[in-house]
Amino acid sequence: MANNRTFTMIKPDAFGAGNSGAILKMIEEAGFKIVAMKATKLSPEMAGKFYEVHSERPFYAALCAYMSSGPILPVILEKDNAVEDFRKLIGATNPADAAEGTIRKIFATSIEANAVHGSDSDENAAIEGNFFFSQFERVL
Numbered sequence: 001m002a003n004n005r006t007f008t009m010i011k012p013d014a015f016g017a018g019n020s021g022a023i024l025k026m027i028e029e030a031g032f033k034i035v036a037m038k039a040t041k042l043s044p045e046m047a048g049k050f051y052e053v054h055s056e057r058p059f060y061a062a063l064c065a066y067m068s069s070g071p072i073l074p075v076i077l078e079k080d081n082a083v084e085d086f087r088k089l090i091g092a093t094n095p096a097d098a099a100e101g102t103i104r105k106i107f108a109t110s111i112e113a114n115a116v117h118g119s120d121s122d123e124n125a126a127i128e129g130n131f132f133f134s135q136f137e138r139v140l
């Protein structure tokens, strides 16, 4: 994926609460362009693959169950400095630690159900974007 792109997904808590539109509005108002987006639902096995890097962590099983508990909205975004700027926009993993005005501060309910994902590097953005959109060569 181009270096000016990043990958996000709106997680089941935010999708289920009907907050997808408000979150996408914040993302666009922060200067990101939506390149690709689809609603889908992960099986526990697919959630396990997506979060494989965390397979040794104590929260892994709960995370996979949660991430497969309802629909999600994977999205590819474009902006200069996309990965870093998007991590700033979403805030800390735990909403209790997230800065005021960040997406997680506003919409997350817990450290697990934290509303959105944001890739942490260009390399992972490419891997994660490819996980959901491999059929669309032009967005990757």
Ligand SMILES: Nc1ncnc2c1ncn2[C@@H]1O[C@H](COP(=O)(O)OP(=O)(O)OP(=O)(O)O)[C@@H](O)[C@H]1O
Pocket: 054, 059, 063, 092, 093, 111, 112, 113, 114, 116, 117, 118, 119, 120
């Ligand atoms: N201590 C924890 N307890 C429960 N769930 C957790 C915990 N730490 C992280 N998670 C869940 O695992 C996800 C991945 O953890 P990671 O440390 O990569 O956080 P992150 O990089 O802020 O989040 P993401 O990768 O989703 O953008 C978190 O977004 C959260 O949903």
